[in-house]
Amino acid sequence: MSDPFMETLGLKVLSLGPGEAVVEGRVEKAHLNLHGTGHGGFLxxxxxxxxxxASNSRGPAVALSTRMDYFRPVRAGERVRAVAQEVFLSRRTATYRVDVLRLGEDGPERVALFTGTVYRLEVKDVPTGARDSAQGEA
Amino acid sequence: MSDPFMETLGLKVLSLGPGEAVVEGRVEKAHLNLHGTGHGGFLxxxxxxxxxxASNSRGPAVALSTRMDYFRPVRAGERVRAVAQEVFLSRRTATYRVDVLRLGEDGPERVALFTGTVYRLEVKDVPTGARDSAQGEA
Amino acid sequence: MSDPFMETLGLKVLSLGPGEAVVEGRVEKAHLNLHGTGHGGFLxxxxxxxxxxASNSRGPAVALSTRMDYFRPVRAGERVRAVAQEVFLSRRTATYRVDVLRLGEDGPERVALFTGTVYRLEVKDVPTGARDSAQGEA
Amino acid sequence: MSDPFMETLGLKVLSLGPGEAVVEGRVEKAHLNLHGTGHGGFLxxxxxxxxxxASNSRGPAVALSTRMDYFRPVRAGERVRAVAQEVFLSRRTATYRVDVLRLGEDGPERVALFTGTVYRLEVKDVPTGARDSAQGEA
Structure with missing residues (x-):
C-alpha cells in the first residue's frame, strides 16, 4: 500500500483501516536539514x-489544505510514527488529525501535529459506521 | 474570567483549569451571515x-497562528460549546486543540475544529504536571 | 452587502468586486480581550x-478551512482594514489571501495575515477573466 | 546552501537573499503518490x-507552524519552483509566504500556496531594510 515517494523515504504502513492509518519511518542522514536535525519536509x-x-480508504480523495505544528526536533537514527485519525467525514470533504511521534526509549513522545482536509472525488454516502468522534464527547 | 469581546457575544466560561477551558454561547440573530447561518467569525x-x-492559564501568552476547519453550519437559537485542550507546552510556545460542538437534542455534534499556537511572554519552566498527551499513546 | 454579524461589529464594506473585497472597522472597547488589546476573534x-x-462574489460558497497569523496587537480607537484577494479559483474550490492592516498616522501597517479556502456550492465554469496571479510571476 | 534532504530530492537553490529564496526541482517517478501525480509531501x-x-537568512530560526493549500496536481517530468517572500519579521518570530509554481510551456502556473511562521533562536534587532510589505499597500 505504499507509493513511490514513501518508498524513496523508507516509510512503511503499519496499519490501515476505514478512516485511519499508521505509518512509520526512520530518520536517516539523507533526511536532515542544515541544523543537522530531521527536515521539516521529511516529518x-x-x-x-x-x-x-486514511482519507483514500474512504474512496479517492485529494488534499485541499493542511497544517503542520512542529514541537520538537528529531535526530538521525530515531524512529518516527504518524497516527492518522478521522475527525470529520461528509459526502464531499473529510478532515484528519495526524499525531507525529518519536519512538524513544522512554515511550512515544509527540514531535508534531498535522491537520488536513480532503476533497472527495466521488460523491459517496457516508458509511453508517463512520466516526464522528464528537458524539458522546464533552 | 470573561473579557469585553466575550461579553459582547454573550460567551460564558463553563470551566477553566491548567491548559484547558470550556466556553459556551448561543447563536443569536446578531451572529448570522448572509446565508442566514452562524457567521464563521462568531464560531x-x-x-x-x-x-x-486555556493558554493564558499557563501565564501570559499571545496567539501566533491558528487554523479553523468548518464542518457544519449552525442555526439561530442553537447552543454551541468550545472545548480547549493542550496538545503541547514548552517554555516558549504552546499548542491547543479546540473542538467546537453544537448542543442539539441528540447530544453534542462537532461543527468545527480549531488549532492554535501561542508565544509565551514570560519564560517559564514547564509544570511537572503539564499534559503531554502523546505519553502512553499510540 | 453587510450581514447581521458585520453590523454587530460595526464592519463596513469599502469595495467589492469579482474575487475581491475590502472591509473596514474600528476597534471599540467592546472588542477587547483580557490583555486590553483587540480580541483575536474580532480581527x-x-x-x-x-x-x-470576495468568495461569494463568484457564486455561493462556504468556508472549509482558514488560517490566521497574528503579527501585532491593535488598540481601542484604531481603524483596521481587511483586503481580500483571490489566489486561486476552480470550479469546486477557491482560495483567498486577506491582509489585515492597521490604519495609523504613518500609513497602513500589516497586523495579521489570513488565508482561507472555500467550497463552491454550484459547479460553475471559471470566468475567463478570473485571476490566476501566478501567470507571469516569478 | 542545500541540505541533505534537498539533495535527496534533487532540489536546487536558484537565489537567496535577506528574507527570500527561490528553490527549484523536477518531479521524478520517485516523487509520485498512489494517484500517479506528485506527492503532496514532495511539493x-x-x-x-x-x-x-529565507527564514534562516535572518539568523537561526526553527519552524513553528505551516499551512499548505493544494491547487493542481503536478506530473512526472515537470519542473517546479518555490518562491519564498517575507511577510513579517520581528525580533522573535517571522512569517513567510511561498508560491509553488509549475514551469510549463505556457509560463509559470501556481499549483500550491504555503504559509509558514518561524521562531527566531537569537533575539535580534530587525534590520532597517527588512520588508514590511504592508507599507504603502492598500
Missing part, C-alpha cells in the same frame, strides 16, 4: 502519507 | 476565547 | 467578512 | 526548503 511527508492513506 | 470567536483562556 | 471576524464577500 | 518539501532558507 511532513510522514504525516501526509498517513493522511493520504 | 471562531467562540473557539478563540477558549484557546485564549 | 479574525474582520478578515473572515472580507473573505466571505 | 511541501520544495516549499518548506525555500521557507527554511
Amino acid at each position: 511532513y511527508a510522514l504525516a501526509d502519507s498517513a493522511f493520504a492513506l | 471562531y470567536a467562540l473557539a478563540d476565547s477558549a484557546f485564549a483562556l | 479574525y471576524a474582520l478578515a473572515d467578512s472580507a473573505f466571505a464577500l | 511541501y518539501a520544495l516549499a518548506d526548503s525555500a521557507f527554511a532558507l
Whole structure:
C-alpha cells in the first residue's frame, strides 16, 4: 500500500483501516536539514502519507489544505510514527488529525501535529459506521 | 474570567483549569451571515476565547497562528460549546486543540475544529504536571 | 452587502468586486480581550467578512478551512482594514489571501495575515477573466 | 546552501537573499503518490526548503507552524519552483509566504500556496531594510 515517494523515504504502513492509518519511518542522514536535525519536509511527508492513506480508504480523495505544528526536533537514527485519525467525514470533504511521534526509549513522545482536509472525488454516502468522534464527547 | 469581546457575544466560561477551558454561547440573530447561518467569525470567536483562556492559564501568552476547519453550519437559537485542550507546552510556545460542538437534542455534534499556537511572554519552566498527551499513546 | 454579524461589529464594506473585497472597522472597547488589546476573534471576524464577500462574489460558497497569523496587537480607537484577494479559483474550490492592516498616522501597517479556502456550492465554469496571479510571476 | 534532504530530492537553490529564496526541482517517478501525480509531501518539501532558507537568512530560526493549500496536481517530468517572500519579521518570530509554481510551456502556473511562521533562536534587532510589505499597500 505504499507509493513511490514513501518508498524513496523508507516509510512503511503499519496499519490501515476505514478512516485511519499508521505509518512509520526512520530518520536517516539523507533526511536532515542544515541544523543537522530531521527536515521539516521529511516529518511532513510522514504525516501526509498517513493522511493520504486514511482519507483514500474512504474512496479517492485529494488534499485541499493542511497544517503542520512542529514541537520538537528529531535526530538521525530515531524512529518516527504518524497516527492518522478521522475527525470529520461528509459526502464531499473529510478532515484528519495526524499525531507525529518519536519512538524513544522512554515511550512515544509527540514531535508534531498535522491537520488536513480532503476533497472527495466521488460523491459517496457516508458509511453508517463512520466516526464522528464528537458524539458522546464533552 | 470573561473579557469585553466575550461579553459582547454573550460567551460564558463553563470551566477553566491548567491548559484547558470550556466556553459556551448561543447563536443569536446578531451572529448570522448572509446565508442566514452562524457567521464563521462568531464560531471562531467562540473557539478563540477558549484557546485564549486555556493558554493564558499557563501565564501570559499571545496567539501566533491558528487554523479553523468548518464542518457544519449552525442555526439561530442553537447552543454551541468550545472545548480547549493542550496538545503541547514548552517554555516558549504552546499548542491547543479546540473542538467546537453544537448542543442539539441528540447530544453534542462537532461543527468545527480549531488549532492554535501561542508565544509565551514570560519564560517559564514547564509544570511537572503539564499534559503531554502523546505519553502512553499510540 | 453587510450581514447581521458585520453590523454587530460595526464592519463596513469599502469595495467589492469579482474575487475581491475590502472591509473596514474600528476597534471599540467592546472588542477587547483580557490583555486590553483587540480580541483575536474580532480581527479574525474582520478578515473572515472580507473573505466571505470576495468568495461569494463568484457564486455561493462556504468556508472549509482558514488560517490566521497574528503579527501585532491593535488598540481601542484604531481603524483596521481587511483586503481580500483571490489566489486561486476552480470550479469546486477557491482560495483567498486577506491582509489585515492597521490604519495609523504613518500609513497602513500589516497586523495579521489570513488565508482561507472555500467550497463552491454550484459547479460553475471559471470566468475567463478570473485571476490566476501566478501567470507571469516569478 | 542545500541540505541533505534537498539533495535527496534533487532540489536546487536558484537565489537567496535577506528574507527570500527561490528553490527549484523536477518531479521524478520517485516523487509520485498512489494517484500517479506528485506527492503532496514532495511539493511541501520544495516549499518548506525555500521557507527554511529565507527564514534562516535572518539568523537561526526553527519552524513553528505551516499551512499548505493544494491547487493542481503536478506530473512526472515537470519542473517546479518555490518562491519564498517575507511577510513579517520581528525580533522573535517571522512569517513567510511561498508560491509553488509549475514551469510549463505556457509560463509559470501556481499549483500550491504555503504559509509558514518561524521562531527566531537569537533575539535580534530587525534590520532597517527588512520588508514590511504592508507599507504603502492598500
